[in-house]
Amino acid sequence: NELKEIETKLASYVVELNVMQWMEQDLAQHLDLAYVLEIGLKHILPISGADCGFIITTDNNTLKIAHSKGNDCNVKKLTASQKKVLKQVMESREIMTVGDMQDMPDAAPLDKEARACVAIPLVTHERVLGALVLESRTPHRFSESMVEFISLLASRLAAALDNAILYEQIGQQFEELQRLYEQVQELEQLKTDMIRIASHDLRGPMATVLGFAELIGWQDENTNLTPQQVDYMREITQAVRRMQSIVNDFLSVERVEETAKGRTFGHIDLRALVIQAADEYQTRAAHHGQHWQEDIHKKPVWVFGDPAQLYEAISNLLSNAIKYTPRGGTVTLRLTIEDDEWALFEVEDSGLGVPLEQQGELFRPFFRAVNVRKNKIEGTGLGLHLVKKIIDRHGGQIVFRSVEGVGSTFGFLLKLDNNKRKK
Template sequence: MSYANGTAEGHGLETATKAEGASSALVGSRTPLRHEEISRFLVVSRTNIAIEPIASVLFAIGLWQYGDIRRIGIWLALIWALAVLRLLLNLHIQRTDLAEERLAEWGFAVSAVTTLAGGLWASGLLFLWPVGTEPLANALGFFLVVPIMAVAGIVVVTVAVHVLAVLPYLLVTGIVAAICLLWQPTASSALPVTLPLMGLIVAIVMLAALGWWVNSLHARQAQLSKELDAAHEAAKAAHLTKSEFVANISHELRTPLNAINGFSEIIKDQAFGPIDTPQYLEYANDIYESGGRLLEVINDILELSNLETGKMSFAEEWVDVRAVVHSVIDAALARADEAGVTLQEIASDRPIFLLADRQLLKQILSNLVSNAVKFTPLGGEVTVEVKFGPTGDLMMIVNDNGIGMSPEDIATAQTPFGQADASLARRFEGTGLGIPLVKSLVELHGGTFRLQSDLSVGTRAIAKFPANSIQK
């Protein structure tokens, strides 16, 4: 049997508003998160390409009269050459399809040139250090540490989205800065003061920038959460309006349709006398059968809206499960015989009482049996089994050796209006509501429902009810 198309014999649908699941899309395995991290890093890396070149020009202008012009020119040329290389690399990445398997490679490449840029930037402590030993030159040299490391701290914050880029940048920049300071005779004498000061300055700049960044993220997150809540409420309101409209229109359709079915039944049964033209009887029978199918569809849709709006009536009582099974099988025997399908029962030899809604329980089993018969070919077999599970729960199992379905289609079959195979929709009439209805009604009773199926082998439908609802 295949439940890809469902059946028109059930009433209802699984209730759930899907908007709550939107936030779950933000959670994934480590690999997707790492890919997102690298993608974000590639984007923000474009923004900091200009930071160091522009700052290098400002530094050079401010210190050219105190430093070695040749060294300053070399440093400027290296900074700008590397900036052009980084720009070309980012432009190439922008034009390239960022397939997931290439993200790590591009991330490594950008991280490498960013780290190289950090080391080159820190080398400004060597290239820009004022020449001479006069107090002004020494003071300018020590104060040069502050803006050099401040700019490095800003770059660190911009690439902080990718930890594997931050660590090498910090390591290389710090080592190069320390070496450059040790290289300076005037700096080495004051190194015990210079290095802690440099670390303190970097920490202050980084913490301030990081605090601003975190606050902006929190503000953005709060805004997104507010927008999501508003969209969720709007979706719920629209969904409720739709369900109420469907319920109202279904009621309006059902009343005249009942009249059509009743009058067509009177005509086809010739209740008020014989009809001389057989073709009229045939037409009346067609009207009656078509009206019956249409009424089933309308009832399904009405049950759908009742479930979605929480208006489903539910009257619990102790129900004799064996009596329900007998009743359903007796009602389905004629249809099974017509289809050439053997229908049999495998039930417990002792009475079983379940705390349930009698009509809904019958509806659950009727849907499962109807689907099994519908999708089982001539000469096939359908069995209905009631037994206890290992934990004391009650299982109602419907087995068949019908056409079955693939594992991918099982999920579709449990989706409202799910049509796993369009060709089956034409061969087997149905709304696609039967199995979602069963699943919803079983869960309404506190139970679980699952399908097991193989193509061309058959299907096993299992409705399981909790042990605390059973009276043995």
């Protein structure tokens, strides 16, 4: 008899080990939540001898039946009394075993015909995910040793359930991010389309208006225009040119934003770009009655970047210096080498300067300082924003100093292309 008892126990242990192994293998196959719930009850229900099995989960403190399996287990919702009992199990984190429901007036079985029940909290990493509920229509169906074994399976189920829930949450977050990305893409496309409209539909009419306005202006000596009408034509011409400047600024910002990250940059002699820009803007400074000074490095200054974008950044800084410097003021251009590692380009002016309290906003798009608006100096507030985007794209740093009423210095630092210098 003792030998048979030992053989029976060994056989039972083998069955339990096989169930644990098969369940472990199946749970490792997928992270899908529905799959994990089904596999859990598929293995636990037969070995336990239960007629019905339920996995209860909690979502924002709300209990629900996540999955059920067994004979006539069609329960979809929990009653208030069932929720109360399950909450006690989950809060205490202790297993509840009922040998015969008829001996417990307060019992709230999920299966109306159930006589025996075991409820095991599903706990992993100190977090309660829900509960495993097994019910049998046979009284005292769940022995102490069986409950102990089921609790081992429940702990493995809890770990797999935790991973599946996390996987599902990540999937939902990914879908949300993908949806937001698609919305951003649509908005980007809309913005691009609107700027293209500005390029195509605005530039043409403006060029026509400007052309005829300048033509009338050239011929005003041979026309019967009154001095007032000549002034009107001059204002029309200036207004159209301002509109062209605004459109050009918008297109410049868009061009920088749309430049692909993988765009091929090249070896550039920054000194050559600065000299080219200096030749152009020195003449403009002279027309404005300003003094022009320059200090340009004597040898090539090699950097790695996009020549069109860098020339645009240089031009913007020179144009601003001339625009905000009064007649008789000084514009100074400098290109030097710093610490044998950086190329430093600066434009210093003796213009209005920027109020200290507004300097933090200077590179924000459409920002214009108070003193600039008071002096009615035209502009879009996009130039410095454009320069910063270009320099950021090139891995450089913006240089800025200003004292209101004294003047400003704007510029940038770019890493020297030492490979090109060595060649």
